[in-house]
Amino acid sequence: MDRPEIILAPGPTPIPPEVLLAQGSPLVYHRGPGFGDIMREVTGRLKELYRTDADVLLMTSSGTGALESAIQNCFSPGDEVLVPVAGFFAERWASLARAYNLTVHTVDFEWGQKVDPARIAEALAAHPGTKAVLLTQSETSTGVIQPIQALAAVANDAGVMVVADVVSSLGAVPFAFDEWGIDVALGGSQKALSASPGIAFAAISPRAWGVSKTATNPRFYFDWAAYAKFAALKDPENPWTPAISVMQGLQAALRLYFQDGVQAAMARHQTLSIAVKEGAKALGLDLFGEGLEDNWTVTAIRAPEAADADVICESIRRDFACVLAPGQGPLKGKVFRIGHFGYFSELDIIRGLSALEMTLGSLGHPVKPGAGVAAAETVFMERR
């Protein structure tokens, strides 16, 4: 286990050397001008990524902590929320809302399906007391990118707030906070941006700020008002001591990301996604999930007859130090997942596909050596 593993999971991702150096550099004290500069730069770039003029707050936690901040700051016990459930992370929204005694209306889809906006519109009509929909843009458990622009439109038509988990999609696939009428969107440092985990983001619309003033759910560490107060200082700060080193790395990661630019990053994610999908198909594997052409963050692949998906993940990690992600919930053992957002080049994908075809071969799945790699190369050459 001592060699660095090749992480092909949907976050954390491999961390670029520039980011490692930044997070391994002496700490910038978290109160005063030096850290204020970092806060300003990171917040500014995130606003660009969110495509918003709204406030973006930075919290020290995983993405789940940021999701909880939305439940705490926007709602009171008994408030009705609607959650379309088509995977593990949508279920997390429902669990979180229930933990805070909200009334949760779920609209259930099969795992792997795209959420149908028409069914959400019907559900909103059936539950006119609903205050918000809780959405998941990248349902990482299935690889599916949900149509949250259309879902937000339906919610806005019904006068209902839109709260979106964009943890594993922000920076990977198109998103537009202001234009799409989103009220709250929660992101994380360790996904498409290839920083280390530890910092989460919340973009907050004026409507959400308004709602937060009267929401009675208890909160302290994730109290948005405290973050806003400290972010408004001449040298912006966090209310509590933040994960300074992770912030330093995030600053470096955003510089790398914006060096190429948002469009280039998205195009890269799309190309890598197509290459992984074509490579898997060339190995005789079936892909999982609807809307494959949109799913640029992670590809879910059905395990072949020869091997359980968990066995594939264990074997490839043991033999090639490649970390893939196993299936979650009802997909455990049935699918495995390859992440392809963040700091990945074409050759990282080639490396992963090569390890996959050798692993499948050793597990008894019939593969022609190099077939997956060849399919990916063809994609890369065509899209250059």
Add this chain to the structure above:
Amino acid sequence: MDRPEIILAPGPTPIPPEVLLAQGSPLVYHRGPGFGDIMREVTGRLKELYRTDADVLLMTSSGTGALESAIQNCFSPGDEVLVPVAGFFAERWASLARAYNLTVHTVDFEWGQKVDPARIAEALAAHPGTKAVLLTQSETSTGVIQPIQALAAVANDAGVMVVADVVSSLGAVPFAFDEWGIDVALGGSQKALSASPGIAFAAISPRAWGVSKTATNPRFYFDWAAYAKFAALKDPENPWTPAISVMQGLQAALRLYFQDGVQAAMARHQTLSIAVKEGAKALGLDLFGEGLEDNWTVTAIRAPEAADADVICESIRRDFACVLAPGQGPLKGKVFRIGHFGYFSELDIIRGLSALEMTLGSLGHPVKPGAGVAAAETVFMERR
């Protein structure tokens, strides 16, 4: 602001190069054997530091997040708690408890006083419905180490739970979770251990686990049961993606700490504390707070007539890149604070005292150049 600043504040502290390298190394994926090894080692060493056989959980947040976890997991709305208040961090306990609709009985002391166990015993007798006392071992705002062994004894006599903020004291001054009858103690990575901020700890007694089973305060990200479940895996994990890089650094920091050993670290903190205090006195400054001989974490110093404390902090930072901490609350402008726990050597203190005497001189306070340094050197030579 580009040169690394010399942090002499009470956390974060300067980070040792070994720790910087570890947190700047490629990430160990957070699910599986590699990270399991880190979890086991870090948790084991922390138990030794806490002097406990109880569970120690690791959360990605600041110390304040860990404090909130105690309020969420141990209490229900309306529960009565008692908080002795003698500074900023004790007030934070009271605010946190009020945010969760607990009934808070405060026993107020002047900032800088030691909390008197007899008054706590009286207050517990006057409020027989009290479920817990919320204590602060190192009241960082005043430099005072509170007598929490005696306070815990009083609480235990009254059959009341003991919840202790040891964020800035764990590893700096003596503490014994099991022997002193503590139920919950919350710590942080960025204090005496000299790791980067981002990881907080909770030690939890069997009694506190019992109470958590029926406590109804809402919780999710900080739900101890989730942490315990994932910590019990063959390869221990976190329930949510943790600040992996900070954990890697914390592992390295604990190795350094235990190389010398707990007793050596405590003795060092004591010596550095005495040197700072003697140095300040030799500069004609008055020290703030009771029980100076016990206060090994941070020294609070009254500003002289010549200069406001905030001006001293700003000047020394601007001129010498030395970060001291300003006064908080009613002490703002009146005291400044020098932290001396963590990765500090004798010469780091000399450097800080030299910067302080030059700064005071330039602000018009009469100093004999070298007087503070000489007093500190004398302390170091005597205690070798």
